[in-house]
Amino acid sequence: MKKTIVLVTLFILPIVIYLFFASGITNFGRLGTMTENVPELEFVPNNVSLEGKITVLGFLGKEVESKKGNAFNLNQKIYKRFYEFDDFQFVMVMPKGTELGVEKLKKELEQLADVGKWKFVFGDENEIHGMFNSLKTNLSLDKDLGTPYVFIIDKKRALRGRDDDEGEGVKYGFDTSSVADLNNKMEDDVKIILAEYRMALKKNNANRIK
Numbered sequence: 285m286k287k288t289i290v291l292v293t294l295f296i297l298p299i300v301i302y303l304f305f306a307s308g309i310t311n312f313g314r315l316g317t318m319t320e321n322v323p324e325l326e327f328v329p330n331n332v333s334l335e336g337k338i339t340v341l342g343f344l345g346k347e348v349e350s351k352k353g354n355a356f357n358l359n360q361k362i363y364k365r366f367y368e369f370d371d372f373q374f375v376m377v378m379p380k381g382t383e384l385g386v387e388k389l390k391k392e393l394e395q396l397a398d399v400g401k402w403k404f405v406f407g408d409e410n411e412i413h414g415m416f417n418s419l420k421t422n423l424s425l426d427k428d429l430g431t432p433y434v435f436i437i438d439k440k441r442a443l444r445g446r447d448d449d450e451g452e453g454v455k456y457g458f459d460t461s462s463v464a465d466l467n468n469k470m471e472d473d474v475k476i477i478l479a480e481y482r483m484a485l486k487k488n489n490a491n492r493i494k
Contacts, residue, residue: 325377
């Protein structure tokens with residue numbers, strides 16, 4: 285039994301991990317760069333940043349309770365699958381005054397997974413609109429400063445998406461109210477961007493050896 289476990293760990297597991305990443309690149313290619321130079325976060329707390337992180341960025345709005353289902357969908361379909369990868373985080377931009385609602389949401393989420401990479405930052409209305417508008421999407425915030433859509437921001441603070449999506453054409457974000465959108469599109473796109481960085485890291489390591 286021990287010998288079997290060792291063999292699986294040494295030979296089969298690396299192959300599975302390679303196929304996991306390679307399938308994203310092979311099937312879908314690179315993600316488009318939709319908006320460059322997304323501004324750095326300037327919210328409270330000030331220790332959460334985009335630079336050097338692969339970020340799923342969201343805006344839950346004032347009515348946290350009404351967006352709980354969206355957060356659970358995102359947690360189950362995306363976060364639990366990828367949160368153990370290095371430099372990967374979820375950042376939710378929240379209106380000031382929602383702190384208690386956020387704490388309640390975090391307690392419910394942590395019953396399902398480690399919420400250490402769920403980050404919540406708080407700002408006023410102008411700050412939130414400024415951040416959202418900087419993404420330069422074809423979407424908008426509702427009157428409560430929220431949207432069901434989340435966005436993938438890469439380590440260089442660029443918004444990544446699809447410029448030739450089947451059905452939507454240009455796709456800036458992913459609808460967290462739609463399990464199909466999360467399962468069929470967002471999961472693949474997160475896989476692609478993680479694969480990009482993994483392949484870049486391997487290339488850099490190879491160059492150092494030379």
